[in-house]
Amino acid sequence: MIPFVINELAIPANLAAEIPPGSSPSSPAADFIEMTRVRNEIEAEMVGSDDLAVEPGELLPGWLDHYSPKRLFVARVDGRIVARGIHEAQSGDSVRSAWLSVEVLSAYRRQGIGTALHRRVAEIARSEGRTVLQSFVLHVLGGGGERIDSPTGFGSVSAHDDSTRFLLSHGYRLAQVERMSRLILPLTFGLPSPAPGYDLLFWRGPTPAERRAQLAVLHAGMSTDVPLGELDYEPEEWDATRVKLLDERTVGDGRRMLTVAARHRASDTLVGFTQLSVPVDDARAVFQENTIVVGAHRGHGLGLAMKLENLTELRQAGGAFRHVYTWNAEENRHMLAVNEALGFEPVGYSGSWRREL
Numbered sequence: 001m002i003p004f005v006i007n008e009l010a011i012p013a014n015l016a017a018e019i020p021p022g023s024s025p026s027s028p029a030a031d032f033i034e035m036t037r038v039r040n041e042i043e044a045e046m047v048g049s050d051d052l053a054v055e056p057g058e059l060l061p062g063w064l065d066h067y068s069p070k071r072l073f074v075a076r077v078d079g080r081i082v083a084r085g086i087h088e089a090q091s092g093d094s095v096r097s098a099w100l101s102v103e104v105l106s107a108y109r110r111q112g113i114g115t116a117l118h119r120r121v122a123e124i125a126r127s128e129g130r131t132v133l134q135s136f137v138l139h140v141l142g143g144g145g146e147r148i149d150s151p152t153g154f155g156s157v158s159a160h161d162d163s164t165r166f167l168l169s170h171g172y173r174l175a176q177v178e179r180m181s182r183l184i185l186p187l188t189f190g191l192p193s194p195a196p197g198y199d200l201l202f203w204r205g206p207t208p209a210e211r212r213a214q215l216a217v218l219h220a221g222m223s224t225d226v227p228l229g230e231l232d233y234e235p236e237e238w239d240a241t242r243v244k245l246l247d248e249r250t251v252g253d254g255r256r257m258l259t260v261a262a263r264h265r266a267s268d269t270l271v272g273f274t275q276l277s278v279p280v281d282d283a284r285a286v287f288q289e290n291t292i293v294v295g296a297h298r299g300h301g302l303g304l305a306m307k308l309e310n311l312t313e314l315r316q317a318g319g320a321f322r323h324v325y326t327w328n329a330e331e332n333r334h335m336l337a338v339n340e341a342l343g344f345e346p347v348g349y350s351g352s353w354r355r356e357l
């Protein structure tokens with residue numbers, strides 16, 4: 001067995017300010033940067049490309065989000081980070097579940113590192129009174145062989161990859177399968193006419209102040225109106241302040257957020273929105289973020305219209321972006337139908353797993 005040491009990392013408030021040129025490589029910022037490299041390396045191996053790689057500065061805002069507090073552990077071998085473990089929970093007293101993630105560089109697997117990190121993270125969940133542990137994991141693409149079906153009846157994951165073997169050995173069961181899809185740009189068709197009675201609003205970066213409260217309602221819907229399979233998830237609490245804080249955090253992450261919202265003209269209310277997170281470098285992938293249309297306004301083509309509008313804004317903003325990635329529950333037929341109409345194609349599957357503590 002290889003000797004390893006597990007430490008909790010302090011999350012740096014700011015990366016640039018904390019690493020003066022030539023500084024020693026052991027500061028919260030330097031550790032965070034090294035952790036990001038390990039994360040990217042593990043993900044690239046599973047996806048087969050660097051498309052999902054993120055810069056440390058892009059990752060950091062999520063770690064500073066007090067609405068879903070996170071703790072970060074790393075395992076080191078000879079001083080070098082080779083694995084990470086994450087504990088994350090929604091804030092709120094009634095929350096029963098915690099999310100965790102354990103990732104180990106492939107050269108260091110089957111040495112007990114994953115189990116040791118899992119133990120640390122599960123201890124936190126237990127000490128905070130959580131009764132359910134959940135984990136969202138990418139599964140290796142392709143390959144034949146035995147599969148495990150989602151309990152929703154839609155989708156499956158390989159029964160034999162490292163993730164599945166590890167999770168089964170730790171008492172987890174599959175709760176849902178998500179499809180990872182990729183759209184290759186440019187689009188080959190134009191905009192449909194907007195549905196009568198609705199306008200599409202577009203903004204880049206922070207939400208206009210007068211729309212924050214309405215956007216908060218839509219964000220809350222993302223935690224209640226999307227299919228959750230057998231996952232345990234509390235409705236999120238959103239208000240205008242949370243939207244403002246989210247915008248403030250993400251404005252410094254080096255990516256641009258493009259938002260299209262659908263406005264119901266008669267009530268001047270936002271009834272849906274969709275977002276694209278765009279990197280500076282157009283050789284990198286664009287990520288599709290939230291998309292929702294509230295129940296009473298579904299069936300008017302707003303989902304497709306909003307997404308098309310945002311992809312058009314992306315093209316008009318310049319750059320030769322090639323790839324957009326999105327994740328959707330495999331049973332979410334309405335969203336998948338919109339994405340398929342745009343030209344998204346499945347490139348992989350993620351599993352959401354759970355176990356009782």
Ligand SMILES: CC(C)(COP(=O)(O)OP(=O)(O)OC[C@H]1O[C@@H](n2cnc3c(N)ncnc32)[C@H](O)[C@@H]1OP(=O)(O)O)[C@@H](O)C(=O)NCCC(=O)NCCS
Nearest residue numbers: 101102103104109110111112113114115162163165166169
């Ligand atoms: C899953 C992962 C974290 C396991 O890390 P690890 O350090 O190899 O885990 P451990 O050495 O503690 O393995 C614990 C047990 O899991 C099972 N296991 C793990 N990988 C396995 C494999 N390839 N085949 C069969 N069983 C496996 C075994 O029961 C193993 O115990 P054993 O080695 O005594 O037989 C690692 O493969 C990884 O990072 N995968 C990508 C990310 C991921 O899927 N994370 C899981 C979600 S939290």
